[in-house]
Amino acid sequence: xTRTELLGxxxxxxxxxxxxxxxxxxxxxxxxxxxxxVALRVRAAGYNCLTVSTHSEAIRLLSGNDEIDVVLLDYxxxxxxxxxxxxxxxxxxxxxxxxxxxxxxRAREFSALGIDEFFQKPLDFSRxxxxxxxxxxxxxxxxxxxx
Numbered sequence: 642x643t644r645t646e647l648l649g650x651x652x653x654x655x656x657x658x659x660x661x662x663x664x665x666x667x668x669x670x671x672x673x674x675x676x677x678x679v680a681l682r683v684r685a686a687g688y689n690c691l692t693v694s695t696h697s698e699a700i701r702l703l704s705g706n707d708e709i710d711v712v713l714l715d716y717x718x719x720x721x722x723x724x725x726x727x728x729x730x731x732x733x734x735x736x737x738x739x740x741x742x743x744x745x746x747r748a749r750e751f752s753a754l755g756i757d758e759f760f761q762k763p764l765d766f767s768r769x770x771x772x773x774x775x776x777x778x779x780x781x782x783x784x785x786x787x788x
Contacts, residue, residue, distance in 0.1 A: 716743035
């Protein structure tokens with residue numbers, strides 16, 4: 642079954658669906674049900690996916706796995722924000738794409754940490770897959786306009 646058959650044509654940006662590079666995504670989310678739903682959808686889109694439920698698990702996994710390209714990072718994890726984990730990820734000195742994921746009022750807080758890509762919950766899978774498929778989008782900020 643192709644990605645088009647799994648996801649529907651609107652999910653894909655080109656007819657060369659099987660030529661897209663396979664990326665490995667790390668989902669950092671403490672809500673087990675939501676983490677499972679996101680992982681299933683990301684895998685259905687044709688990406689490798691790993692999941693963890695804590696920031697410390699994310700650091701351990703990132704320290705030992707150079708194949709991870711993208712981190713989808715939840716803000717509120719067991720009553721702690723992402724400040725420390727973002728600092729530790731930056732200390733790994735790896736080229737990683739970090740994407741913030743939380744409720745809308747956290748977008749600016751992610752931006753203050755140097756994470757300019759943000760998705761509001763619930764995750765817009767169509768937009769997320771387009772972001773992963775098209776590396777040109779990486780330079781654009783996905784934060785909402787100032788109010």
